């Protein structure tokens with residue numbers, strides 16, 4: 001009899017555990033205190049009113065390989081909008097087939113990052129856009145040459161006039177960057193996670209919700225938060241345990257190069273995780289191709305915890321809900337060169 005009672009009690013316990021809702025009842029509320037859904041309209045950016053003409057010009061510039069010295073590389077070469085806004089290479093290939101030092105982050109939703117680049121060294125997208133054009137390993141061009149190239153094509157001059165109405169000399173390197181920023185502000189990708197945050201319970205599966213709950217409980221969200229589930233703050237990569245030099249190469253000290261403060265050695269911006277399932281390989285070194293492996297590394301490096309396979313699988317299920325609807329970008333037809341267009345070099 002006693003035996004029977006024990007087994008009934010055990011059965012009851014097991015049933016209760018089994019039938020209990022594995023998803024916390026207040027999950028959405030908790031999530032909303034940490035994350036924010038994408039806005040449904042194009043966000044405003046500082047000091048750069050966004051107009052349809054500016055967006056169209058920015059799109060042309062984003063796709064124009066003549067902005068690089070060689071005439072080979074456009075922004076889209078490394079931030080391919082057909083493949084998640086990045087190049088899916090360990091580190092990017094640029095001018096003269098050189099391999100750059102870091103993995104290319106996606107340009108999608110970048111407008112919501114607190115600052116641009118893995119180390120946050122550009123304050124916004126207009127500051128950022130001036131970097132790759134001049135970087136020796138990327139487009140290897142100069143502002144003067146970019147402006148000369150643009151001015152050599154009457155169609156571009158017209159487009160700049162329309163985008164920067166009333167300006168006496170609208171074809172400038174500053175305006176080049178502003179137009180690109182305006183286009184990039186349109187590259188936003190609403191995802192199932194946004195639908196869930198906005199109240200649609202069916203937008204995520206139970207596993208994905210469990211993964212979200214784990215992402216919050218384990219502490220991932222203490223660094224990966226806000227609209228982009230990251231991209232908002234800086235932390236040491238290897239806060240608890242430094243990954244090996246195969247994942248965290250010793251020569252790239254991250255924000256140390258920006259602030260020159262010893263505390264910023266190996267400090268990087270918590271990576272924005274929207275569309276992360278599309279943007280392998282991972283980390284600034286681009287050394288990790290598998291998302292489950294990247295999550296497991298975060299567990300040991302940032303939380304000091306070995307996540308088990310089930311936990312990693314659930315967290316990855318949640319991360320998949322960050323894959324959004326890609327913006328529909330029609331391929332622009334670009335102005336033709338003229339006799340005065342600088343010829344490709346290098």
Ligand code: HEM
Pocket residue numbers: 062073074075076077078079092093094095100102103104105106107110113115116117118119125128129132133137138139180272
């Ligand atoms: C970083 C846009 C050209 C490779 C970025 C970021 C943006 C961007 C928005 C920062 C994203 C973030 O921090 O999350 C552009 C634009 C370009 C351009 C508008 C054209 C003007 C290129 C090219 C290459 C490239 C041609 C490859 C040759 C990279 C790399 C990073 C980066 C490696 C990370 C660099 C670091 O953190 O130090 N780009 N990009 N980009 N881009 Fe580009």
Ligand code: HEM
Pocket residue numbers: 118215218219220221222223224234235236237239267268269270271272273276279281282283284285294295298299302303315
């Ligand atoms: C990068 C997920 C916890 C800070 C990443 C990446 C993923 C990820 C997938 C790579 C993204 C990419 O390369 O595009 C997670 C998960 C976590 C977690 C699932 C919890 C298990 C944390 C915590 C912190 C943090 C707690 C801060 C203490 C960072 C930083 C990077 C990063 C700084 C960039 C590393 C680099 O420079 O390559 N995270 N993360 N993460 N995460 Fe986490």
